[in-house]
Amino acid sequence: MLADPLFNRPQRIHILIRAEIFFDLLCVGQFRLKNSSIVLQKTTFGWIISGSLPNSPSVNVETHCCLTTVSDTDKQLQSFWSIEGYRNSKTPFTGEDSACENHFMHNVTRNQEGRFIVTLPTKLNITLLGNSRDAAIKRFYQLEKRLGRNEALREQYIEFMEEYKSLYEFI
Known part of the structure; x- marks a missing residue:
């Protein structure tokens, strides 16, 4: 249809x-x-x-x-x-939602171009992340090994990462 x-x-x-x-x-x-x-x-x-x-x-x-x-x-x-991000006003905020809104209200500014600048809120209890560093490093080494075996894939990956970096240089 x-x-x-x-x-x-x-x-x-x-x-x-x-x-x-x-x-x-x-x-x-x-x-x-x-x-x-x-x-x-x-x-x-x-x-x-x-x-x-x-x-x-x-x-x-x-x-x-x-x-x-x-x-x-x-x-x-x-x-x-x-x-x-529409929220039904009948749904109550969680404690985390209220903390984010409070953070926004106290940290929002505008730059000379008129864009809003807000620092990112952080969670107070970061132990919820667990021990992900070791797993992330292991995956990174696996990726490097894979890219080392495939030159074409390596070039595509580098090109993608360069484009990704350039897209976020203005922030």
């Missing part, structure tokens, strides 16, 4: 999604069509398709297409609101 069965006709907009939350809507699952720039990406609301279609040499026409399917609208909306 299409969420908008009349997607090809101009009509009233029902919802706009801010660019700031776009990446929160993306899920694991992406397919690139072979020999094409078409990409299928799984989202919280279903699959989206993007990319460009090759133009015919004789016709220079821009083509736009939007297709979305929703199996259970109520479930999709609940998922959307959970991503947005």
Whole structure:
């Protein structure tokens, strides 16, 4: 079932999604069509398709297409609101929720660009983490060993990590 069965006709907009939350809507699952720039990406609301279609040499026409399917609208909306952090006011805060809200109220500032800056709250009882350091180091060495055996995978990993670092340099 299409969420908008009349997607090809101009009509009233029902919802706009801010660019700031776009990446929160993306899920694991992406397919690139072979020999094409078409990409299928799984989202919280279903699959989206993007990319460009090759133009015919004789016709220079821009083509736009939007297709979305929703199996259970109520479930999709609940998922959307959970991503947005909506909380039913009838649900009482836990002690941890109250501590986070209190932390936010006392630590929020705005920088010169107008962005909000808040220090991350920390848990008081860090013993809940357990002894994960040894396991993390062991996994790191296993990864290094695996990457040492596969040069192509190693190069992809380095490229990914460099891109990841560059995305967070502005923070």
